[in-house]
Amino acid sequence: MKQVLLIAWREYKQYVLSRGFLIFLVMFPLGLAGLTAAMGFAERSKPSRVFVVYDETGQYADEIDREITRRHALATLNAWNVYLAAYAPAAAVEALPAPFAPDGVSDARVKEIEEAGGYAAAEAAVADILRAGAPAFTAPREQFERVAGPVALAVATSVEEAETILRPYLLDERNIIRADGEPAPLFAAVLIPEGFGAPALNGGEAPPSAQYWSRNLTDTALEDLVGNALDAALKREAAEALGLPRAALDDVAAIAAPFEAYRPDREAEEAQLDMQDRIETLMPAALTYMLLVIIFGVGNLLLTNTIEERSNKIVEILLSSVTADQLMMGKLIGIAAVGLTMPAIFLFGGLAGSAALGVGGANVMGSVFASLFTSPLLLIYLFYFFCAYAIFAMIFLAIGAVSNSLQDAQSYMGPVMLLVFAPLPFMIMVFENPNGFIASLLTWIPIYTPYAVMMRAAADPPLWEIVGATAFMLAFAIVLVRFLGRIFRNAILQSSPPKAREVWRLARQDAA
Amino acid sequence: MTDLPVQLENVTKRYGAFTAVDDLSFAVGQGEIYGFLGPNGAGKTTTLRMLLDIVQPTEGRISVLGSNSAISVRRRIGYLPEERGLYRKMKAADSIAYFARLRGLSGATAKKRAYALLEQFGLGDFARSKCEALSKGMAQKVQLLATIAHEPELLILDEPFSGLDPINQQTLEELIAEQRAGGRTIIFSTHVMQHAERLCDRFLIIAKGQKRFEGTLSEARAGFGRHIHVRSPAPAAAFEAFSGVLSVRLERSGGEENDYDIELAENADPQGFLHQAVAAGIVLTRFEQAGATLHDIFVALAGDEALAPLSGVRAEAAE
Numbered sequence: 001m002k003q004v005l006l007i008a009w010r011e012y013k014q015y016v017l018s019r020g021f022l023i024f025l026v027m028f029p030l031g032l033a034g035l036t037a038a039m040g041f042a043e044r045s046k047p048s049r050v051f052v053v054y055d056e057t058g059q060y061a062d063e064i065d066r067e068i069t070r071r072h073a074l075a076t077l078n079a080w081n082v083y084l085a086a087y088a089p090a091a092a093v094e095a096l097p098a099p100f101a102p103d104g105v106s107d108a109r110v111k112e113i114e115e116a117g118g119y120a121a122a123e124a125a126v127a128d129i130l131r132a133g134a135p136a137f138t139a140p141r142e143q144f145e146r147v148a149g150p151v152a153l154a155v156a157t158s159v160e161e162a163e164t165i166l167r168p169y170l171l172d173e174r175n176i177i178r179a180d181g182e183p184a185p186l187f188a189a190v191l192i193p194e195g196f197g198a199p200a201l202n203g204g205e206a207p208p209s210a211q212y213w214s215r216n217l218t219d220t221a222l223e224d225l226v227g228n229a230l231d232a233a234l235k236r237e238a239a240e241a242l243g244l245p246r247a248a249l250d251d252v253a254a255i256a257a258p259f260e261a262y263r264p265d266r267e268a269e270e271a272q273l274d275m276q277d278r279i280e281t282l283m284p285a286a287l288t289y290m291l292l293v294i295i296f297g298v299g300n301l302l303l304t305n306t307i308e309e310r311s312n313k314i315v316e317i318l319l320s321s322v323t324a325d326q327l328m329m330g331k332l333i334g335i336a337a338v339g340l341t342m343p344a345i346f347l348f349g350g351l352a353g354s355a356a357l358g359v360g361g362a363n364v365m366g367s368v369f370a371s372l373f374t375s376p377l378l379l380i381y382l383f384y385f386f387c388a389y390a391i392f393a394m395i396f397l398a399i400g401a402v403s404n405s406l407q408d409a410q411s412y413m414g415p416v417m418l419l420v421f422a423p424l425p426f427m428i429m430v431f432e433n434p435n436g437f438i439a440s441l442l443t444w445i446p447i448y449t450p451y452a453v454m455m456r457a458a459a460d461p462p463l464w465e466i467v468g469a470t471a472f473m474l475a476f477a478i479v480l481v482r483f484l485g486r487i488f489r490n491a492i493l494q495s496s497p498p499k500a501r502e503v504w505r506l507a508r509q510d511a512a
Numbered sequence: 513m514t515d516l517p518v519q520l521e522n523v524t525k526r527y528g529a530f531t532a533v534d535d536l537s538f539a540v541g542q543g544e545i546y547g548f549l550g551p552n553g554a555g556k557t558t559t560l561r562m563l564l565d566i567v568q569p570t571e572g573r574i575s576v577l578g579s580n581s582a583i584s585v586r587r588r589i590g591y592l593p594e595e596r597g598l599y600r601k602m603k604a605a606d607s608i609a610y611f612a613r614l615r616g617l618s619g620a621t622a623k624k625r626a627y628a629l630l631e632q633f634g635l636g637d638f639a640r641s642k643c644e645a646l647s648k649g650m651a652q653k654v655q656l657l658a659t660i661a662h663e664p665e666l667l668i669l670d671e672p673f674s675g676l677d678p679i680n681q682q683t684l685e686e687l688i689a690e691q692r693a694g695g696r697t698i699i700f701s702t703h704v705m706q707h708a709e710r711l712c713d714r715f716l717i718i719a720k721g722q723k724r725f726e727g728t729l730s731e732a733r734a735g736f737g738r739h740i741h742v743r744s745p746a747p748a749a750a751f752e753a754f755s756g757v758l759s760v761r762l763e764r765s766g767g768e769e770n771d772y773d774i775e776l777a778e779n780a781d782p783q784g785f786l787h788q789a790v791a792a793g794i795v796l797t798r799f800e801q802a803g804a805t806l807h808d809i810f811v812a813l814a815g816d817e818a819l820a821p822l823s824g825v826r827a828e829a830a831e
Contacts, residue, residue: 010610018601
């Protein structure tokens, strides 16, 4: 056993203490932090889009302004939530009074904050609980700025004329002057013709369309905003025509039906679904995909290092010190440990990070950890990880043992990759219908049993099916390990790689 | 079986229809250097692998250091395979220590011994170098040091001289002699007859999986006729008529004089040949006696693959 562990430790050390792995380990969180910072920077440095509205009706420019203001208020509220999560301890934040404590982003809450004194009052309320060195809260920049446009636009008499006036600006041939007097490129123009309005108010005739002009076809934020603003305006007009005050429609639109989901397998008081339930449902799928990625990753490590030992002729020296079975076992244990190291580091790193930041159970990370550690999910995952690993790792080991180079291995790898990733397209079906036919079918195919059972773990599949399929998988794994183990033992010392048709003979020989 | 360090009895190894080793028996005595000679594909490596229990014989019995399986005594064996390598990314000292640990040394002892050996063999400065940075000769030294680091009782070296330059061959010869002086039993296979001649107490010649000879060099020579080299103006036929002459081969034709390689029967006396020449009035301007070299013996026994295996007489006579 000592020799097995020695081999396992060498394999483990070779990868985990390699420069590449350590760099990745450091770079990954740094990269994540960098990406987050870069996204924040990109958001902050996004240029304020300048646009003009030519409105022959004289009614809708203000509606668009109102929507811009509303969206900015919602973005500011979201930024406030993020600010609190980053700079104040979770427990203290939860004790804040209602409008200031982190909550959903809604028009109603925007209104409540305004009524409670705005963000100046909010900052005063959190001043005592902020961590030392926390910066002052800054609202996000305005994303859009409506400007009056060239002087000629004010005296234009038709949409066509307005379009002719604005075209050089839209083509960046000329700059528009912003409110502060600075020149800026014109991002878009909204042209609203005479007669624009809701169809019902127009005697049934189709009203002319409002037009959105822009060279930028990829950033559709302003286009969406204008569309939504005009939709809302026309609905308000329609409501008014039906005798409702305009403002009433906003209240109506803000109504969200109180709607809660329950699961029947729990007692009434615990039956309501919460975030942790949702995460518990998603976790098996996430773990299954992680399993696939790890199996593929470590399988490749096994393949390349077996080929190295074989082609570098190290294997014969090893086999004079240990048996082929001990060598195989050492490699399997070492590489399995490599496969588990990465998720373990991120898991415990995440735990430590959450503890350090005081993230409580009410957030996503807390729910992820709760679902992992308070349910048997992690144990199930580990069990099926080792089963799937034993099956696929042996396949990779055997391929390594019959190949002198990666090129030799290619001919075997095609079908194996197909086998490894074949269940991928079906996993969505298993996720959506964890006790359906496809789920059952995959459960009973031994090489996919680990994936299928993982995916179904949270859906209470029939116990007999899981036990039966797992027993079948274990029997299959034992036969496969013996079969492929013979190929490994018999082929690893052959100086030239065996031909594909000889592989079967190698698997049937008891000894070399 | 006796307590000889290595003993094979009627060992056969078949791969399907192909017989790699055929009914091979030999024994190696304590403290002996035993040469294992044979052409490519003769079955040398297969025999050594069977000795080490890396592959199992189809038939026959093997005893190594008193055990039926080398696996159980592997810590007392050092093996240097013909095709050998090192982990490219591992440091030289770590490589030696790793293999020594696999053969039972503790981590600290293995490391200490690795550094000491590297120092002793002039590679102290490269102890922390990765194997991929070493020259071929250095890497071969490291492999050899990895074989002896755990101080084995039995050393099995498969073609240890292949790929070594003359200086490293000399170093290896010294190392083998040093190991023998330390009481170790050494088996090595080689193509290079000079090494075997200089180093081996006994040797075995194998061809097509079968034993062709086992014994000492003098025993091998005794099994072959004596040769004399003469220079004379007389024709070959003049010597063929002498009693005790088995064959006459013209080595060089030099106009007035020719050089001949004359093979005498086992019991023939070279002096008798000389007397016959004087009596016949044949002038000899050169007369040299020579024993068969190991190279001659090897070529005669194993070089011609078409040659039928020696049945009984020579092989058994030599045992």
